[in-house]
Amino acid sequence: MIKKAIQTLVSGKSLTMEEAAQVMEEIMEGQVTPAQFGAFVTALRLKGETVEEIAGMAQTMRAKAIRVKVAGPVIDVVGTGGDGRNTFNISTAAALVVAGAGLKVAKHGNRAASSGCGAADVLEALGVKIELTAEQVQRCIAEVGMGFMFAPAFHPAMKYAGPPRREIGIRTVFNILGPLTNPARAGNYLLGIADGSLVEKMALVLQSLGCNHALVVHGEDGLDEISLSGETRVCELKDGGINNYSLSPKDFGLPRASLDSLKGGTAAENATLLRSILSGTPGPQRDVVLMNAAAALLAGDKAKTVRQGMALAKEALDNGQALSRLEQLIKLSQSFA
Known part of the structure; x- marks a missing residue:
């Protein structure tokens, strides 16, 4: 997915929320090389991050975090x-x-x-x-x-x-x-x-x-x-x-x-x-x-x-x-x- 995502971003197009979440999954599973990581985040920054891209990546990161359970609003x-x-x-x-x-x-x-x-x-x-x-x-x-x-x-x-x-x-x-x-x-x-x-x-x-x-x-x-x-x-x-x-x-x-x-x-x-x-x-x-x-x-x-x-x-x-x-x-x- 990461290679496809880099191509999409370099062509000036945005990722869907699902695609962004999938790329984040690959990053957090250690399946992405440092060169791919650098190309991805730089291309994303140059294009400008959309709400969907940020939210998709955040969703994956939240899902993989160690959860702290709290009672009531914080x-x-x-x-x-x-x-x-x-x-x-x-x-x-x-x-x-x-x-x-x-x-x-x-x-x-x-x-x-x-x-x-x-x-x-x-x-x-x-x-x-x-x-x-x-x-x-x-x-x-x-x-x-x-x-x-x-x-x-x-x-x-x-x-x-x-x-x-x-x-x-x-x-x-x-x-x-x-x-x-x-x-x-x-x-x-x-x-x-x-x-x-x-x-x-x-x-x-x-x-x-x-x-x-x-x-x-x-x-x-x-x-x-x-x-x-x-x-x-x-x-x-x-x-x-x-x-x-x-x-x-x-x-x-x-x-x-x-x-x-x-x-x-x-x-x-x-x-x-x-x-x-x-x-x-x-x-x-x-x-x-x-x-x-x-x-x-x-x-x-x-x-x-x-x-x-x-x-x-x-x-x-x-x-x-x-x-x-x-x-x-x-x-x-x-x-x-």
């Missing part, structure tokens, strides 16, 4: 990465605030791809044990309100794609598949996109994968988060319909701040910063975390408006619940032998 707060802005781990901090506000979070992530510090790196630096089994993550979500699924542990069949991906060095469809393939099958999402051309496409992919409510966001400054420096494009999927709008800091009752004020560093530095934010230190770092947590609470149906989400997020920070979730997550994850 949200993932995640970005594609690759925005090149080297901000601190905003979505990881926001996820802890969301958990503190009483919404269960199934966070799916990896080590850094393009920045200095990914979600896995900062959680590990904070003392969270990241390589857990599905049952252990399940317990974290049930008992703490947040669990972290380290992508390589839950997508073992992706090992065949890893080395050629790193060698290619450009953004490919694989950079956007990770956030779509949550092993807990999260029905709610705050999904940040670094590539503005993919915002609506990703919402449509989530729709085809059966997602209930999602906010797909892209900062006009290029951030794969809701931005504090300007406008953020939002594509909201809710009740099967899609609505496009924009949000700015004033919609959250916050002043604008420069991107420079959100710069991150090493995993250890970011861990210190996250603790400081969760401990109540004011400033732009706290503000951007509150904004993203507020939007996630909206996407998770815990809040009806972003202003209501802001009130809940502030409360979770101010009453110590967000920090408490982190402490509980560290303790429980480390208790697993």
Whole structure:
């Protein structure tokens, strides 16, 4: 199938969802050579990935993932990465605030791809044990309100794609598949996109994968988060319909701040910063975390408006619940032998 797929893409035509799913099956079964893999993902990127192609590949990847069973609704707060802005781990901090506000979070992530510090790196630096089994993550979500699924542990069949991906060095469809393939099958999402051309496409992919409510966001400054420096494009999927709008800091009752004020560093530095934010230190770092947590609470149906989400997020920070979730997550994850 892979050879036929490459020919199709090179001629400028698109694959059906079924064909894309079949190619992904071959990749994940180790039946594709590195040269074929490189030709396929490059041709797909040059043509431009369609909703059907992304959804087909995501379906196969989801089917082959180790499943985490959860009771009730869960949200993932995640970005594609690759925005090149080297901000601190905003979505990881926001996820802890969301958990503190009483919404269960199934966070799916990896080590850094393009920045200095990914979600896995900062959680590990904070003392969270990241390589857990599905049952252990399940317990974290049930008992703490947040669990972290380290992508390589839950997508073992992706090992065949890893080395050629790193060698290619450009953004490919694989950079956007990770956030779509949550092993807990999260029905709610705050999904940040670094590539503005993919915002609506990703919402449509989530729709085809059966997602209930999602906010797909892209900062006009290029951030794969809701931005504090300007406008953020939002594509909201809710009740099967899609609505496009924009949000700015004033919609959250916050002043604008420069991107420079959100710069991150090493995993250890970011861990210190996250603790400081969760401990109540004011400033732009706290503000951007509150904004993203507020939007996630909206996407998770815990809040009806972003202003209501802001009130809940502030409360979770101010009453110590967000920090408490982190402490509980560290303790429980480390208790697993």
